[in-house]
Amino acid sequence: xxxxxxxxxxxxxxxxxxxxxxxxxxxxxxxxxxxxxxxxxxxxxxxxxxxxxxxxxxxxxxxxxxxxxxxxxxxxxxxxxxxxxxxxxxxxxxxxxxxxxxxxxxxxxxxxxxxxxxxxxxxxxxxxxxxxxxxxxxxxxxxxxxxxxxxxxxxxxxxxxxxxxxxxxxxxxxxxxxxxxxxxxxxxxxxxxxxxxxxxxxxxxxxxxxxxxxxxxxxxxxxxxxxxxxxxxxxxxxxxxxxxxxxxxxxxxxxxxxxxxxxxxxxxxxxxxxxxxxxxxxxxxxxxxxxxxxxxxxxxxxxxxxxxxxxxxxxxxxxxxxxxxxxxxxxxxxxxxxxxxxxxxxxxxxxxxxxxxxxxxxxxxxxxxxxxxxxxxxxxxxxx
Numbered sequence: 001x002x003x004x005x006x007x008x009x010x011x012x013x014x015x016x017x018x019x020x021x022x023x024x025x026x027x028x029x030x031x032x033x034x035x036x037x038x039x040x041x042x043x044x045x046x047x048x049x050x051x052x053x054x055x056x057x058x059x060x061x062x063x064x065x066x067x068x069x070x071x072x073x074x075x076x077x078x079x080x081x082x083x084x085x086x087x088x089x090x091x092x093x094x095x096x097x098x099x100x101x102x103x104x105x106x107x108x109x110x111x112x113x114x115x116x117x118x119x120x121x122x123x124x125x126x127x128x129x130x131x132x133x134x135x136x137x138x139x140x141x142x143x144x145x146x147x148x149x150x151x152x153x154x155x156x157x158x159x160x161x162x163x164x165x166x167x168x169x170x171x172x173x174x175x176x177x178x179x180x181x182x183x184x185x186x187x188x189x190x191x192x193x194x195x196x197x198x199x200x201x202x203x204x205x206x207x208x209x210x211x212x213x214x215x216x217x218x219x220x221x222x223x224x225x226x227x228x229x230x231x232x233x234x235x236x237x238x239x240x241x242x243x244x245x246x247x248x249x250x251x252x253x254x255x256x257x258x259x260x261x262x263x264x265x266x267x268x269x270x271x272x273x274x275x276x277x278x279x280x281x282x283x284x285x286x287x288x289x290x291x292x293x294x295x296x297x298x299x300x301x302x303x304x305x306x307x308x309x310x311x312x313x314x315x316x317x318x319x320x321x322x323x324x325x326x327x328x329x330x331x332x333x334x335x336x337x338x339x340x341x342x343x344x345x346x347x348x349x350x351x352x353x354x355x356x357x358x359x360x361x362x363x364x365x366x367x368x369x370x371x372x373x374x375x376x377x378x379x380x381x382x383x384x
Contacts, residue, residue: 018237020268023087026078028262030055033076036259037294038287045200045251048285048328050339053175054295056103057343059084060125061173061303061319064117064310069302076300085124092126098235100178102151103127106144107171108134112313132172137165144174144342151176152338159325159340168346170317178338181233181240187212187332197281198248207281210332216278217270224257225250229278230270233334240335241267242280284329291322291341307348317345 031051038047055077062073077084091101105121107113109131113121121127132140141162148159155178165172187210195209217230225247231240243263245254292304307316326339 018268020264023083025262025264026083027052027055028264029259030076030078032255032259032262033298034294036255037297038289039252039255041294042287046285046287048287048326048337048339049289049324050177050326050337050341053177053324053339053341054291054322056084056088056101056125057173057175057341058300058303060103060121060127061308061311061343063120064114065303065308066306069306069308072300072302076295076298085120088125095235098180098238100151100176102176104144104147104174105129105171106132106140106174107312108132108169111170111315113171114310114313117311132165134165134167134169137162140165144172148174148176148340152178152340153180155327155336155338156325156340160323160342164321164323164342164344166346168320169344170312170315170347171345173343173345175341176338179238180334180336181235181238182334183332184232184234185212185214186334189332192282192332195279200249200251202249207283209279209281212276212278214276214278215272215274216276218273218276219266219270221263221266222269223261224254224263224266226254228263228266228270229276230267240330282331284327286327287325289324289326291324292319295322305348308345311345316348318348319343320346 034051034054035047035049038049039045058073059077062070062077065073088101088103091099103121103125105113105127107129113129118129121129130143132143134140141160141164144160145158148156156176160172191211192208193211194206196204197207197209198204217232219228221228221243224243226243226245228244229242231242233239241263243254243258245251247253295301295303303319304322305318308318309316311317321344322342324339324341326337328335328337
């Protein structure tokens with residue numbers, strides 16, 4: 001009996017199926033809510049954003065935020081901050097040639113982070129912590145921009161302006177996500193032709209359309225008026241999903257519905273179609289988003305007004321500016337995408353008022369248990 005070598009068996013069988021997780025479900029809906037607001041706010045409807053970068057910073061900020069802010073962030077994220085910190089740790093172990101997820105905190109040299117917040121930032125979010133001199137705003141902005149440029153291999157320059165670093169700044173929380181992937185089956189440049197593309201304003205323009213005829217994973221969406229295709233990257237686990245509205249002017253309806261239901265249900269319903277005749281444009285998008293406006297529209301407001309007591313020692317802060325610069329470039333070889341997200345914090349004039357203590361008066365018959373971890377050792381009741 002012949003034995004198939006493991007390497008050949010794995011290649012024949014294909015990659016392990018992707019497992020769906022509660023965190024993935026939460027990110028699905030949170031991502032598409034932010035996309036919807038960015039899409040509505042965009043004048044030309046060409047949008048690229050990395051909501052994950054925003055979520056990671058929200059999760060980090062949440063560990064030192066006030067009660068109302070924590071509630072709003074938790075509602076939006078749909079998962080515990082610990083889940084997002086574990087995601088930071090997971091991504092930090094992947095091949096940096098393919099994916100970089102990095103966090104950094106720049107602290108006004110006159111201030112110090114609380115030890116607990118600093119420990120969480122360093123250990124759970126793999127965040128570096130550096131001091132900046134806000135009285136030299138050009139140098140401070142240059143330091144942040146140098147880091148962002150290095151993390152994105154030169155693709156994001158001048159991420160922050162000198163004017164963003166005001167004397168009142170206490171700390172700047174920043175995140176970078178950078179991706180470079182190569183199609184598992186690249187398009188041939190010789191097959192790229194100028195073809196019609198219908199724009200959102202009803203015009204028809206010419207765009208360079210890439211072409212492939214091969215098997216792809218494909219589905220007709222169940223709850224969204226669209227079809228979906230998966231373009232796998234050579235790098236294991238990574239893929240691009242393209243959602244094509246059924247109607248030429250159907251993108252607004254697709255974005256609106258996706259923000260309600262998410263897209264993972266349909267993504268996990270993708271099945272191989274043996275012959276797909278694919279035409280897809282090469283494209284290049286850059287965006288700079290005002291996150292304060294977008295976050296406020298999805299219910300994250302208190303971060304910009306409520307005092308956060310657990311970030312900077314002996315002082316209260318709140319976020320005064322939140323921005324994201326992002327880009328994506330897709331061509332015959334693959335895709336490059338990156339995003340720089342920043343939360344600028346300043347001292348706040350509002351006073352942090354701790355919530356009233358929970359009143360717990362044991363003045364009636366009650367039940368009690370003694371446990372070790374999740375194992376009950378003793379249980380009883382006291383009635384009189």
